[in-house]
Amino acid sequence: MSKQVPSIRLNNGYEIPVLGYGTYLAQEGQCVQLVKKAIDAGYRHIDTAFLYENEVAIGQAIRDKIAEGVIRREDMFVTTKLWNTFHDPQHVEEAFRRSFEMFNIGYIDLFLMHSPMGQQFAGYEYSDMQPKDEAGNMLLSEVDYVETWKAMEQLVASGKVRSIGLSNFNSEQIKRILEVAKVKPVNNQVEANPGYDQRKLIQFCKQHDITVTAYGPMGRPHRTTYGNRNALSDPKVIEIGRKYNKTSGQIILRYLIDIGTIPIPYSTNEERIRQNIDVFDFKLTDEEIEYLASFHSERTIPFLPLKSHKYYPFNTEF
Numbered sequence: 001m002s003k004q005v006p007s008i009r010l011n012n013g014y015e016i017p018v019l020g021y022g023t024y025l026a027q028e029g030q031c032v033q034l035v036k037k038a039i040d041a042g043y044r045h046i047d048t049a050f051l052y053e054n055e056v057a058i059g060q061a062i063r064d065k066i067a068e069g070v071i072r073r074e075d076m077f078v079t080t081k082l083w084n085t086f087h088d089p090q091h092v093e094e095a096f097r098r099s100f101e102m103f104n105i106g107y108i109d110l111f112l113m114h115s116p117m118g119q120q121f122a123g124y125e126y127s128d129m130q131p132k133d134e135a136g137n138m139l140l141s142e143v144d145y146v147e148t149w150k151a152m153e154q155l156v157a158s159g160k161v162r163s164i165g166l167s168n169f170n171s172e173q174i175k176r177i178l179e180v181a182k183v184k185p186v187n188n189q190v191e192a193n194p195g196y197d198q199r200k201l202i203q204f205c206k207q208h209d210i211t212v213t214a215y216g217p218m219g220r221p222h223r224t225t226y227g228n229r230n231a232l233s234d235p236k237v238i239e240i241g242r243k244y245n246k247t248s249g250q251i252i253l254r255y256l257i258d259i260g261t262i263p264i265p266y267s268t269n270e271e272r273i274r275q276n277i278d279v280f281d282f283k284l285t286d287e288e289i290e291y292l293a294s295f296h297s298e299r300t301i302p303f304l305p306l307k308s309h310k311y312y313p314f315n316t317e318f
Ligand SMILES: NC(=O)C1=CN([C@@H]2O[C@H](COP(=O)(O)OP(=O)(O)OC[C@H]3O[C@@H](n4cnc5c(N)ncnc54)[C@H](OP(=O)(O)O)[C@@H]3O)[C@@H](O)[C@H]2O)C=CC1
Pocket: 021, 022, 023, 024, 025, 047, 048, 114, 167, 168, 189, 190, 214, 215, 216, 217, 218, 219, 220, 221, 222, 232, 247, 249, 250, 264, 265, 266, 267, 268, 269, 272, 275, 276, 301
């Protein structure tokens, strides 16, 4: 039986399901099937980006499931993102139009600025996303993300996107957006997991009525570790899981929801896709939450190639 995911209200009145399916690395072909499996399992929130090269596949999966009568368009919440090379205001509308047309699902629920860090525009092909000079250095752009935001605001009036938001922004950068915003960001998508739980940024966003999506919720277990303490294999997390008849992965997701984030785990495994959404029939105790919060490690995804960028967001505390 598919699970019902609760939603929370965004500051513009729309609702977002508190857990979604991430799709980074879900390539064309494989992605259609994965998203269909996720929808069958009960996911109604899908996260992607122009960068992930799978907007066509996600649109296809959603249209197929609508045709099968499993969902209606309005049941789904679809997020995509403006890539760094499109920060110059003159490129924002065209970049959005390309994503919008690739999806072909009538409207986009949430369009995020992927990061505050512009990179030089090199074209709209996927091969143009990481432009480098002859020596192999990243070609950056110093377009102010506030100007990019103003161009994103124009998109809302078109009706093709319902909400706009941010990703990888720190609190100072969010403040700069809020100073000029005619349309307030509804969301900031950042890394959050038991090694890097972002409590201060979550608190800051809450004060400004901005929801926080948690990317990398599992800490990308196949690709890295949580430094010296991996919550997924931690004996005490496994023991907490036994108490609720859940896996450690489910305990991590419940923790992220309990501290007020919206996790978007990715999985290629059918059983884990189903498990990851089956986290709404229990709640952790305060002590268990504190234990999960005691993991300390570095970011899994620190965007090191962009560390020298004028707007690199991760040098401040939060
Ligand atoms: N805004 C941004 O800059 C970024 C956004 N994102 C978004 O966030 C999403 C999630 O982050 P992602 O980077 O994919 O990393 P995750 O932390 O979600 O890790 C994904 C990996 O975790 C494994 N996994 C998933 N569920 C479980 C489980 N229950 N138990 C054990 N292992 C599990 C999966 O392996 P298996 O397939 O074997 O199950 C998969 O390889 C992305 O897909 C993307 O949509 C990600 C990074 C940056």
